[in-house]
Amino acid sequence: MxxxxxxxxxxxxxxxxxxxxxxxxxxxxxxxxxxxxxxxxxxxxxxxxxxxxxxxxxxxxxxxxxSLRKNYIVRQSPRKKHQLHFLASNVDQVLLIVTMRDPNLKVGFIDRFLIMTEPYSIPAIIVFNKSDIYTKKDVLYFEELKDIYTKIGHHVIKASSVTKEGLTEVQSFLKDKTTLIAGQSGVGKSTLVNAVEPTLTLRTEEISEFSGKGQHTTTFAEMFDLSFGGRIIDTPGIKTLAFSHLEVMDIAHNFREFFAIADQCKFANCTHRNEPKCAIKNAVEIGEISHIRYQNYLGLLEEVEDQNYWERHTDI
Ligand SMILES: Nc1nc2c(ncn2[C@@H]2O[C@H](COP(=O)(O)OP(=O)(O)OP(=O)(O)O)[C@@H](O)[C@H]2O)c(=O)[nH]1
Ligand SMILES: [Mg+2]
Ligand SMILES: [Zn+2]
The missing domain is CATH 2.40.50.140 (Nucleic acid-binding proteins)
Known part of the structure; x- marks a missing residue:
């Protein structure tokens, strides 16, 4: 063998x-x-x-x-609801690429994605790509999100393959590591990889062809060596992320700043919604926990509960 x-x-x-x-x-x-x-x-x-x-x-x-996996990242299969789909295994970190425009950043997308990397505490570096086309308002929103994610321990980079902003920083993160590159379709994952590693020529969409709809150009996950050390795994774009395989507590445990203080909630099984003396609700009120993160959390809980409800009631 x-x-x-x-x-x-x-x-x-x-x-x-x-x-x-x-x-x-x-x-x-x-x-x-x-x-x-x-x-x-x-x-x-x-x-x-x-x-x-x-x-x-x-x-x-x-x-x-x-061989035994050090870690892995799975998502619910976009086609088969009851099956899971591997994104990759044995990675050191994830480069989550998003953009404010073309395609617009989906509300909650980053938080949904982090649900997949948190079970193994895989470090996530969040790249806000295509900064060359941001409006003033986009930049302000970026600054706000940067604060939120930096505060909970993620690295945040503003980058552009057009102006080359942030590329050296991206490169220094990639060096000598195995990095999963992920994000919605059309955010510029493959273009960014080509820009930081000129020996690679991953298929990308032509700028003129780009419709804003985000067609999939990369169809299968693939690993490539970096000439300056390290490896990347380019993955196809993510259209939607659903979580019917998860329970409420899986969501609660994987919002890291919630989990960190959850032992201060009055109830051990607190879901941080309507329970009295909830440390998380209190932290949101005094601005210690981001309101945006909390809203996304509530949205995810509702979604997971709805799905579980319908599954239980259609089986009978
Ligand atoms: N303005 C601008 N456009 C960019 C930038 N990077 C990539 N693009 C454009 O965005 C489109 C999508 O780029 P790709 O690199 O194919 O995107 P992808 O994320 O790999 O897409 P999938 O493989 O479908 O998931 C192309 O038209 C690129 O030219 C950038 O920094 N700024
Ligand atoms: Mg691609
Ligand atoms: Zn609570």
Whole structure:
């Protein structure tokens, strides 16, 4: 058996890079499950796998085993509600790319995304991209969001592949790390990667073609080496993030600044809504916790509860 790292996953076949740098196109033997969860793609980019070589012309490796993962990021499959979809595994950090315009930043998107990285405390660097097209109002809103996320321990960078603002900073974060690059479709993920790593030529949308609708240009997650050290995983754009596989407490535990003081709430199972003597509501009132984060939190709770309600009541 040979060990390698999965550099590309399409769900039906996988590229596995072995020690000498060769890429072996591989498939899975049998069924592989993750903690009993249903996955659309049981193997993630970033997985360390053991393969056996096979004598055939097209697909040449059979994945026999997956090494224990240090961490992983999963989301609900956009197509199959009851299945999960791997974004990547064994990453050091995530570069979450957003933009105020083209496409407009969806309210709550950042907080929804962070729900996926918090279970393993994967550091997130939030890049506000396309700063070259921000209006004065956008910049003010950016400053406000920057304060919110910096305060809870995330790095925030304003960047543009057009003016090159922030690119050196992005580069210094990427150096010697394995970084998942994620964000809504059309925010400029691939363009930014190409700009900080000139040896790469990831497919991007032409500026003139861009409709603001955010078509998917990158279709599969793929890992690339950086010439200055480190690796990145370019991923397809995220259209929507749903969380029907989660419970109310999963949301509460993954808002880090809420979790940090939740032991001061009167009730141990406080959901921080209408309960008396709630430390989180108090912190929101005195401005210690961001109002924006709190509103997004409430929205997520409602969504998770609605979904769970309908699931329980359609099964009977
Ligand atoms: N104004 C401006 N446009 C940009 C910038 N970066 C990228 N774009 C444009 O935004 C569009 C989308 O860029 P991509 O790099 O393909 O976006 P992506 O996030 O990789 O998209 P998907 O692969 O579909 O998820 C293209 O038209 C780019 O030219 C930027 O810094 N400023
Ligand atoms: Mg792309
Ligand atoms: Zn509370």
């Amino acid at each position: 040979i060990k390698g790292i999965v550099t590309k996953s399409t769900g039906s076949w996988y590229n596995v890079r072995i020690a000498n740098g060769d890429i072996i196109k591989s498939r899975i033997a049998g069924k592989i499950k993750l903690d009993g969860l249903k996955l659309t793609n049981p193997i993630a980019v970033g997985d360390e796998v053991s393969i056996e070589m096979e004598d055939s012309d097209e697909i040449r490796g059979i994945i026999k085993a997956i």
